[in-house]
Amino acid sequence: MSSIIHVQDLVKTFKIYHDHKGYLGAIRNLFDRKYDLVHAVDQINFDIHPGELVGYIGPNGAGKSTTIKMLTGLLVPTSGEVRVNGYIPWKERKTYVKHIGAVFGQRTTLWWDLPLSDSLTLLQHIYEIPDPLYKKNLAMFREILELDAFMNTPVRSLSLGQRMRADLCAAMLHDPKLVFLDEPTIGLDVVAKERIREFIQFINRERGTTILLTTHDIADVAKLCERVMIIDHGKIVFDGKLDHLLRTYGGRRFLSVQFAEIYPEPVLENADIIKMEGNNVVYSFMRDTVSASHLIHKLSESYRIADLEVNDQPIEDTIREIYEKQLLYNHNHDKKNPAS
Amino acid sequence: MNAFLATVRISFRRQLTYRAANLSGLATNLMFGFFRASVLIALYREQPSVNGLTLQGAITYAGLTQAMIGYLSFFHWYELMHTVYDGQVGSDLLKPLDYFLYWLGVDAGRALGTLLIRGVPLFLVFALFYDVVLPLSLLQWGAFLLSLLFALLISFGWRFMVNLASFWTPNAIGIGRFAFGLSWTFSGFFFPLALFPDWLAEFSRLSPFGASVYIPIQVFIGNVSGIELTKSLIIQLTWIVILVILDHIILNRGVRKLVIQGG
C-alpha cells in the first residue's frame, strides 16, 4: 500500500435533533427527542500519496470538516474504511497522532495564558522530541516564520496572523509525515496569507511533508496545490489536477475593449457584454467556443478600436462558478473518480 | 427611548429562549433555598422572633434571596468586560443609543426574563414547601415592586462600574472577583442581616449591596413600613443617583482612554 491516506466508502451520518419547545419541552427533551438523519459525508473514496499537497475544497457545510475530523480520529465514521499512515485514526489515537500534525485555523493548540516559548517547550515534552531535533527545527521555524518578535508574548495577546504562524510551528516541531491544515488562512490579511502559503509550500517541497489542505480561499489552492478534491453535499464531485478542472469547466475569458467612439450597441457573436461604461466595454466568452483573435478580427471589421486586452477568469471565480452552478454535481453524480 | 425599549425587548426574548439553563438554575437556587431555610429553622428552634425577625420571616427571606439571584445577577456578571476584550466594544460605542443606556437595556431585559421564568416560579414552589410571609396590602406590593426595580438599578450601576475596569487593565476579571465578593458579602444574601450584630447589619443596610438585596426583602416581609419604608426607598434612590453619576464619570474617562489608545 503506497498511499499515506486511504479512504474507502466513507460515510458519516449525523442525527439532527428537533427540540420540544417550552418549559415542559425542556424536560421532555431529556427522554424523547425527534431527529433527522443528515449524510454529512456520503460514500467518499480517495487516496493520497506521500509528498502530495492536496487541496480539499467545497462550499460551506459540504462535509470538509467532517472528513478531516474522521481522518484525525476525532469522529468515528458511520461506515467505511480509513487508513492513515497505516493506522485507523480513532482506534489507535495515542500512537497515531504522534506522526501527524494538525492546524485548525479557528482554534489554537497553544496554551492561551502562557508565553509562546513555554507552549513550545511543553510540546517538546508532549511529543518527546529529542533535544537536537527540537533545537534544529525550532531554529529553522523561528527564522522562516519570524517568531522571535513575539516568542515571549502570551498567546492570548497575539494577533491572528502571529498566532497562526505559531500554530504552524507547533504542528511541525515533531517532524510529522502528514499534516492536516484546516482553514489556515482564515481571517488573515493578504500579506499574512501569502506568508503562510510560502511556509506551506516550503514544508511540502523542502521536507516532503504530505499535506491535506482545506480552505475557503481558492487562492490558497491556486497557489499551492496541483491536485484538488471538491466535496459537495457529502460527495466528492471532482478529484484530479487543478488545471484539468480549469480546462474542462473553466475557460471563461474576458475581452476588454476601448472603442475610439461611443457605440450604442456594439454586439458581438459568441460573446456577452458584461460591462459597458461609455466607450469601455467588457465582453465575456468561452475559450472552447471562440478564439480571441477571431473576436478581435470581427470587432475591428465593424468598429474603431483604441485599445484592447484579453484576460483569463481568475481561478477563484472559476471554481466558485463551478460549485455555484453545481456543474460537477450534475455531471459526475454516479461516477466514482470523475477525473482520473 | 424607542431604541432603549427595543434593546430591552430583544434581551428579554433572548433570555426566554434559554429554557434548559433557566430550569436548571431554578432547581439549583431552590435547593439552596431549602438548605438555608433548614439552617434557619435549626437556629430558631423555639424562639418565635429574634431581633424583630420571625422564623417565618427568616424562611421567606431565604426563599426570596434565592429567587432574586438570577434577577439581580449581583455576583457574576462579566458580559461588558468580554465585549471590551473581544473588541465588540468599538461598535457598541458607536451605536446611536447611549452606551450606559444600551447596557442598562440589555440588563433590564435579561433581569425581567429571569425574574419571570426563574425567580417567580422558584418562589411559588418554595412557598409550597414552607409557610411564607406575603405582603398584606396592595400598597405593600407596590412598594415591594418599586423597591425591586430600584434594587436592579443599584445592582446594575455597581456591575457596570466594576466591568468598566476592563477599559484600563487586561486583568479586570480579578478585580471583578474581588468586587463581586464584596457585594456577595455585604448584601445579606447569605443570612438575614437582622441576625447579624446590629453594627454590621446597619453597615450592610446602608451599603449599596444591602440596599439592593436586604431592603426589598424587608419591604416584602413587612418589616419596614411608614416612615421607615420611605427612608429605605430614599436610601435606594440615593445609591442609584450616586452610582449613575460615578458610572458616567468613569465611562467618560474610559472612553477617552480607549479613543486615545485607538482601542
Next chain:
Amino acid sequence: MKRSLSLLAKLLKIQVRSQLQYPTSFILEVLSSLLIQGFFFVAFGLTLIRFDQIGGWNLGEVAFVWGITEFSFGIMDMFFSGFDYDSFGPMVRRGGFDQLLLRPVNITLQVLGSRFVLRRLGRIAEGLVILIFSIIQIHASLSIVKVLYIPVLVISQVLFFSSLFIIGATTTFWTMDRLEILNVFTYGGGEVMSYPMHIFPRSIRLIFTFIVPAIFLSYYPAVYILNKPNPLGSPAFFAFLAPFISAFMFLLALRFWRFGVKNYQSTGS
C-alpha cells in the same frame, strides 16, 4: 507512568510560573478570596451568638465540619480545576478538547494538567484557619486516633469532591455545556457538609446519603471525633466509611469518565 508524572509536573509548574508573573495581583486575589470566604464563617459565627448553638453543636464544633470541608474543597478545586464542568463544558463545545485528543498523551492526564488554579490557596488557607480555630476549641475531646483520622478525612473529601467534578465534566460530553444543576451536589454538597447534617429534613439527608453520600464524609466522622450524640441513631462504624466510600466513588467517577471519553465524538463542523 514516570513520564506521565514528569509531564504533569511540567504542565503544573509552567502554569504556576505564569500565574505568579504579576505577584501583586496574585497576592491580592488570594487575600480577597481568603477574606470573602472567611467572612461567611465570621458572619455565621456572629449570628450564632444570638442563638448559642445549632442542632446542639457550638461554634467550635460547627467550625470543625466547616473548616475541613472548606480546606478539602479548596485543595480539590486547585488540583482538579481541569475537570471543573463550568469551564470544561464550554471548552468541549469550542473544540478545545479536540485539541487535547490530537496530542499523543493520556487524555485524563492532559485534562488534569490543563488548569491549575493557584489562587485557591486563599480558600485553602481559610479552611485551615477555621479548622485550627476549631481544634483549639475542641482539643479536649481529641485522642491520637482521632487526630490521625483528620488527614484521612481531608484526603477522602478531596477524592469525594473531585469525583463530583469528574462526573460533572463527563456529563458535558453529552450536554456540551455547563449544567448548573450539578452545583446542587458539588457546592450544595459543600454547603450541607458544613453544618451538623441532622438539622436538614429527611428528604435532603436521603439525597446526600444515597445519591451523593456526603453525609459519610462529614457528619458521621464528625459525630465520632467531636463525641456528639447522633440523633439519627446510625451504627458507630459509619464514622469510618469515609475513605472507602470516597475511594469507591473516585474509581466509579474515573470509569464513567473513561466511558465518556471513549464514546466522545466531536461535532461535524
